[in-house]
Amino acid sequence: MTIVEAKGLVKDYREGRTDVHALRGVDLQIGEGEFIAVAGPSGSGKTTLLNIVSGLDSATAGEVRVDGEEISGMRCADLSRLRLHKIGFVFQSYNLIPVLTARENVEFTMLLQGVPAGERRRRAMELLGRVGLQGLENRRPPTLSGGQQQRVAVARAIVTRPRLVLADEPTANLDSETGAKLLDLMRELNRAENMTFVFSTHDPMVMDYSRRLIRLHDGLVASDERRPASA
Amino acid sequence: MMLLKTAWRNIGRNKRRSILSALAIGFAFGLLVFSMALQRGQYVDMIQNTVRVQTGHFQIQKEGHFPERLLSEKLDPAGLLEVVDKLPHVTGAAPRVTTAALVSKGEHTFGAAVLGIEPEREKSVSTLASVVREGAFLEPGDRDGVLLGQTLAKNLGAAVGDKIVFIGQGADGSMAAGKLIVRGLFKLGMGELDRSALAANIATVQEAFSMAGDVTEIAVLLDSERRRLESEVRIRAALDEIGRHDTAVLGWPTLMPGVEQGIKIDWNSGLIMYAALVLVVGFGIANTFLMAYMERIHELGVLLALGMPPRRLSRMVYLESVLLVGLGILAGLAGGLPITWYYQVKGIDFGINEELTAKYGMSSIIHPQLEPLVFAWAGGIVLVISLAVAIYPALKAARIRPVEALRRT
Ligand SMILES: Nc1ncnc2c1ncn2[C@@H]1O[C@H](COP(=O)(O)OP(=O)(O)OP(=O)(O)O)[C@@H](O)[C@H]1O
Ligand SMILES: [Mg+2]
Numbered sequence: 087m088t089i090v091e092a093k094g095l096v097k098d099y100r101e102g103r104t105d106v107h108a109l110r111g112v113d114l115q116i117g118e119g120e121f122i123a124v125a126g127p128s129g130s131g132k133t134t135l136l137n138i139v140s141g142l143d144s145a146t147a148g149e150v151r152v153d154g155e156e157i158s159g160m161r162c163a164d165l166s167r168l169r170l171h172k173i174g175f176v177f178q179s180y181n182l183i184p185v186l187t188a189r190e191n192v193e194f195t196m197l198l199q200g201v202p203a204g205e206r207r208r209r210a211m212e213l214l215g216r217v218g219l220q221g222l223e224n225r226r227p228p229t230l231s232g233g234q235q236q237r238v239a240v241a242r243a244i245v246t247r248p249r250l251v252l253a254d255e256p257t258a259n260l261d262s263e264t265g266a267k268l269l270d271l272m273r274e275l276n277r278a279e280n281m282t283f284v285f286s287t288h289d290p291m292v293m294d295y296s297r298r299l300i301r302l303h304d305g306l307v308a309s310d311e312r313r314p315a316s317a
Numbered sequence: 318m319m320l321l322k323t324a325w326r327n328i329g330r331n332k333r334r335s336i337l338s339a340l341a342i343g344f345a346f347g348l349l350v351f352s353m354a355l356q357r358g359q360y361v362d363m364i365q366n367t368v369r370v371q372t373g374h375f376q377i378q379k380e381g382h383f384p385e386r387l388l389s390e391k392l393d394p395a396g397l398l399e400v401v402d403k404l405p406h407v408t409g410a411a412p413r414v415t416t417a418a419l420v421s422k423g424e425h426t427f428g429a430a431v432l433g434i435e436p437e438r439e440k441s442v443s444t445l446a447s448v449v450r451e452g453a454f455l456e457p458g459d460r461d462g463v464l465l466g467q468t469l470a471k472n473l474g475a476a477v478g479d480k481i482v483f484i485g486q487g488a489d490g491s492m493a494a495g496k497l498i499v500r501g502l503f504k505l506g507m508g509e510l511d512r513s514a515l516a517a518n519i520a521t522v523q524e525a526f527s528m529a530g531d532v533t534e535i536a537v538l539l540d541s542e543r544r545r546l547e548s549e550v551r552i553r554a555a556l557d558e559i560g561r562h563d564t565a566v567l568g569w570p571t572l573m574p575g576v577e578q579g580i581k582i583d584w585n586s587g588l589i590m591y592a593a594l595v596l597v598v599g600f601g602i603a604n605t606f607l608m609a610y611m612e613r614i615h616e617l618g619v620l621l622a623l624g625m626p627p628r629r630l631s632r633m634v635y636l637e638s639v640l641l642v643g644l645g646i647l648a649g650l651a652g653g654l655p656i657t658w659y660y661q662v663k664g665i666d667f668g669i670n671e672e673l674t675a676k677y678g679m680s681s682i683i684h685p686q687l688e689p690l691v692f693a694w695a696g697g698i699v700l701v702i703s704l705a706v707a708i709y710p711a712l713k714a715a716r717i718r719p720v721e722a723l724r725r726t
Contacts, residue, residue, distance in 0.1 A: 163626055185323060
């Protein structure tokens with residue numbers, strides 16, 4: 087079953103007088119349960135692609151369907167509903183809410199979904215433990231290191247068990263051991279709950295973990311290869 | 318609950334700014350409470366003046382006497398005072414005959430407001446006895462004595478001991494005339510009255526004006542204006558009970574519509590001024606709200622990106638302003654209440670000269686009045702304006718485009 091389908095995606099940004107062509111016609115099909123790495127040099131359009139798929143940004147041309155719904159013309163409120171219930175997003179720059187503690191940040195999307203407080207707390211605590219942040223639950227983001235914040239951001243994205251997780255360079259600030267633990271966790275969720283993961287990355291380890299590697303170059307798909315399950 | 322927590326912590330983020338805007342709101346609110354209370358105090362003073370100098374809190378008249386006040390529509394006072402005296406909150410009741418006449422002494426003739434009083438009873442209602450400046454107040458059995466307003470006496474060229482004559486029209490249309498001896502001069506402090514009023518024993522006036530023992534009114538004084546409406550109802554019932562359906566009970570606002578209207582106009586124009594003042598403060602607050610919003614546009618973008626519905630985001634931003642306004646009002650209460658209360662007890666002396674107070678019938682010392690009305694209006698104006706200016710950033714928040722907001726840092 088296809089969860090994301092993109093056809094002829096074009097994204098132009100106007101930067102002053104010149105047009106930047108961030109995406110120049112990307113076709114992509116992502117099946118449910120895939121574990122994908124999107125690689126490519128800086129500026130190749132990885133973040134742009136993830137933003138458009140998640141409905142954060144709109145494409146200049148082309149179509150995107152998420153879970154069967156065409157999102158190009160959707161209203162803001164519908165887009166946020168889609169993101170809330172179907173998509174988990176890890177930002178390249180974490181984007182945690184500074185006034186909330188680590189635990190409250192993880193609870194936030196569950197709060198929006200209306201999960202009862204006790205359950206919210208339990209799930210947040212459990213997941214923070216699994217990403218190696220036990221004991222730091224009550225710290226606020228500005229007092230955490232970049233890597234710790236990144237793990238909070240990952241926990242926040244996956245705690246609601248969304249169908250699709252889009253993660254923009256989720257291991258960029260982690261040492262290889264912590265990065266590997268995080269990837270293991272996501273792989274487990276991928277296997278056990280059939281959650282779909284799409285990462286953008288420069289990290290060879292993430293590419294190794296992935297089952298499919300899409301390389302972007304200059305806003306176009308340069309290669310798209312499936313890889314055998316490792317181990 | 319978490320929304321409230323988030324909003325609360327956001328307020329705590331820029332403490333100085335939050336405190337300053339809460340204080341601005343608080344100051345506006347406190348100032349409003351104080352000035353409104355002061356205004357109410359002035360009204361209490363004006364009403365007290367009207368009531369004590371002229372009408373009493375209400376009057377019993379013959380049905381149909383008001384507003385023409387024809388002498389022919391006269392009231393038989395038999396049994397009425399006994400009923401009135403027994404009612405709660407009544408501190409005094411005085412039968413009167415009020416009419417008009419010409420008074421003259423020698424060459425000089427002036428129009429005068431004639432007041433027939435029962436001296437002892439009048440003391441329990443009006444201030445007349447206490448404002449006699451020369452000579453003495455009327456003795457109960459003194460059929461020939463008259464008190465003149467100071468200015469009237471001056472105009473007539475009359476002094477204590479002089480004789481004056483009056484001429485008017487009796488209740489039956491006949492001519493009313495007589496000769497009276499000036500016993501005293503009074504100064505009520507109301508220019509109009511001091512220029513035209515004269516007071517004589519009620520029996521004298523009744524006889525001269527063919528009233529046959531009847532009166533034009535019974536003026537009733539209560540312990541408080543606040544008891545007036547209930548007392549009017551009570552007296553009406555008591556009068557009906559003794560079968561006096563020929564009577565009318567008229568409160569001072571009916572009898573002196575000018576005073577009530579003056580209060581209304583003053584109050585309403587005050588409200589407009591206050592609203593304008595708060596609006597100015599409101600623009601300042603709006604600026605703060607907007608700054609707090611702009612600073613966090615990135616973060617608000619994150620919330621939207623996480624799937625927060627735009628409307629909910631709007632509500633959260635609004636909630637912050639509401640909390641701030643709430644804090645401000647609490648601060649205003651904390652500051653304004655004790656100050657106003659202090660002056661309510663102690664009174665503020667405005668040191669207005671006697672000339673002016675006489676002209677407008679007010680006193681120089683005002684006691685602010687913290688009435689519920691004051692809180693309702695002050696709170697209402699501050700709330701409406703500050704909550705209205707808070708709408709703008711909240712609406713803007715709902716329109717944020719996540720990617721654009723996320724790019725701003
Ligand atoms: N909002 C924007 N306005 C103008 N240009 C933009 C905007 N967002 C991205 N771009 C440009 O679009 C191109 C693709 O950017 P994008 O962020 O998708 O790259 P990326 O592959 O994520 O790079 P990196 O690996 O550095 O994160 C770049 O040339 C970038 O400068
Ligand atoms: Mg990027």
